[in-house]
Amino acid sequence: MVKPIIEVFDLTAAYGDFVLLDKVTFDVRRGEVFVILGGSGCGKSTLMKHLIGLLRPAAGRILIDGGDINNASGQERADLLKKFGVMYQSGALFGSLTLEENVMLPMEEFTKLPPEARRLVARMKLSLVGLERFSGHFPSEVSGGMQKRAAIARAMALDPEVLFLDEPSAGLDPVTSAGLDELILRLNKNLGVTFVIVSHELASIYAVADRVIMLDQTKKGILAEGAPGELRDHDSNPFVHAFFHRETAEVAG
Amino acid sequence: MDFNQKTGCLKLGARLDAGEVSALWSAVGGRVRHVDASPLETCDGAGLALIWYVQKGGATVTGLRPEIAALLRPFDHLPVDPADAPPRDNSLFGQLGRAASQIWNDTRDQVAFIGEFTVTALRCAVSPGQVRWGDMWVIAQRAGVDALIVAGMVSLLTGMIMAFQSSVPLKQFGVDIFVVNLVALAILRELGPIMTAVVLAGRSGSAFAAEIGTMKVNEEIDALVTMGIEPMRFLVVPRVLAGFLVTPVLTVYANFLGVAGGFFVMMALGFPFMALWNQLVSAVGVTDVMTGTIKSFVFGILVAGVGCLRGLQTGTGASAVGVSTTRAVVSGIFLIVLVDAVFAAIFYTIQW
Structure with a gap:
């Protein structure tokens, strides 16, 4: 099996004493479109900021192509940073x-x-x-x-080998958003770029994602993992079911 | 990788990345007639650009692997010449025209601002309940109380410096008691109000512009407008009012410290306090105190107002806020000096 491009072991993310993610473990395979999803406030963006080295994990390890960004410095860190590119939510163009x-x-x-x-x-x-x-x-x-x-x-x-996209379709109309999905797929297929996308747009998740993880606020970790279609049809967790069928939590609970 | 100068034939290596391309680009440039790409295995964006570039330059490329050829395909229709940037006339006339239209727009903005502010201020004067007094007091505290130390120090030191500098030449004529006249009149009539207003322009005018400018960039101003809250009443009136109230108080305080600074130096030079006091009372009239204080009200309005105006004129992007802040300070200081000159003419005419 090919070595995964991103490996996360027992990652604990916390702001001071407030633990947002507790011992999260997953990996991203080379060349896939990987989507991190979940309700508001479950730590999606926090997780991404940890992956790209903007925040330091309270515990655990994150390896990008075998390199630990949090313990790298100098040239080693510069080389690691060149392996990925990030699109921020509002673009952050100069x-x-x-x-x-x-x-x-x-x-x-x-x-x-x-x-x-x-x-x-x-x-x-x-x-x-x-x-x-x-x-x-x-x-x-x-x-x-x-x-x-x-x-x-x-x-x-x-x-870069990996592109991180923070909510690419937020604030876009469905047509533009679909165009962006197509772009992601094209770059993924033609250039072999691995994508890690933070999103909660169901339509674009179905369109692009090979694999998703779903984070949860109360569980402080991964609620479900797999291909989006499978999670929709076969996952028994009421919240996952509610998310993929756009129901309110009360109906599901 | 190797390039034959004579035949113009470039044989690529297994890898073509940004590092290799940097070296190749200028060396090879337009002189390649044939590229042998058969050894090429991996190629990044810069490598693709090089191949595309020589290909469009008329060179033949052979042995390109299908997967790399596939990467090049999206660029088949990319025009060789860059798309036209939005047209920009950089001739003398173009620049003159742009400058003129900018001055015109700026003037129009200022007139509109003054008009809208006057109307809003009058409405607030009729029904003072409309003014956001809570905001006003917070701003007044930041612009006034927090400026006490810097405004006081500037004035105190200026008074002391003037006394020091003038005591030597005046002593040569045996009239060094007149240092009191010089320091007191200069501070009360001109320096106290002006220096306080400059401190205010640097501390608060800039802060107003930055604050309102950031709100503009974040579309918070638009949010106010669509909520039916006029930015003029919500943001500008409390700030201008705070400037109007705080500047005279700061000026009186700065005047006091400036004159006190002169007194300290004179006392250190051996003059008794009573002699200095009598000299001060005989030298300074009510009009001298009045002129400075009247000016300071106007300076307060101008500095706060132009700070808000520059903030509201902010364009888009982070650098626009910096531009507005600079403009607020520059316009503030310029207006202070300009209005001071007008006041000098008026006071001279009415012989105050």
Whole structure:
């Protein structure tokens, strides 16, 4: 079996004394689209921030391609950071740079490519997300969906193996959201990029996810794990059932 | 990987990544006529860009593995020339036009702001219940009480410095008691109000602009508007009112400390307090105190008002807030000096 690209062992996530996730263990396989889902406040975004090294685990270990980001420093950490790209919920594009310059920024910092090569790579990344015509625009001049796609292009600038997407479809209309799902699948299939997506949009979960984990606030851990279709049809847990059938918790309980 | 200069034939290695491309790009550039890609196994975005680039430049590429060719396929229709950036006329006329239209827009904004503020302020004067007094007191505390130390120190030290500097030349004429006149008149008429207003512009005008600017960027201003709450009444009136009330008090306090600073130095130079006091009373009239205080009311309104205006004019993005904050301080200080000059002319005419 191929070694998983992300391995999480007994991760405990806490803010001070408040434990949000208790001893969570899972792994993400190379080349899959992996979705972290759950109700509001269950720690989805916190889990992702731990995976990308923004928050330190209270206990446990996170390995990305065999490297521990929390105990790496210097060059080792820089190399690990290059293995993944992150799209933040609101895009987090730099407002003072054009879309093209946003994508060029990581290349400027981490490669010795000449300017025209950087520009061409940036244009190719933007064309992958369908924004070639908008490369000279500033983030404030394009729509929210375009900003998210540009953020994906920027996350891909250094050809990472893993892309983390925080709520990619939040705040988008169904058509744009479906376009984004298609983009995710295309990049996954053509470039072999592994995706880790935080989401609670049922439609897009069915469309893209190979495997999901569902977090729960009261259990402080993983409530269910598997392919979304299977969880929908076969999971006996009332909350999982309610989530996948869009019922209220009372009906389910 | 190796490049034959004569035939223009580039034979790639097994790996083509950003590091290799950086070295190749400028060396090879437009001179490649043929690429032998048969050894190529892995290729990143930069590698793809290089292959695409030489291919569009007319070179033939052979031996490309199907999986890499598949990665290149999405870029078949990418135009060679970048898409046109939004057109921007950078000629002299274009720049002049943009500058003129910016000045025009700015002036229009200011007139609209002053008009809207006046109407809102009058409405609030008629029914004071509309004013958010709680906010006003908090802002007044931040702008006033919290500024006591810095405004006081600036004024005290200025008074002391002026006394020191002027005592030597005046002593040469044997009139060093007139240092009191000089320090007291300068502080009360000009320096006290101006320095206090500058401190206020730096501390509070900038804070107002940053606060309101951040609210603008976060669409909080839009939220207020759609809730039916006018930003003018909710945000601007309490701040301008706080500036209006706090600045004169700070000015009186700064005036006192500035004159006291002069007194300290003179006493250290051996003058008795009563001699200094008598000199002060004979030198300073009511109008001298009045002019400074009247000005300080106006300075307070201007500094707070322009801080709020710059905040409301904030564009989009994080850097816009920084721009607004800078503009608030610059416009604040500029307005202080400008209005002070107008006051100087008025007071000269009416002989105060």
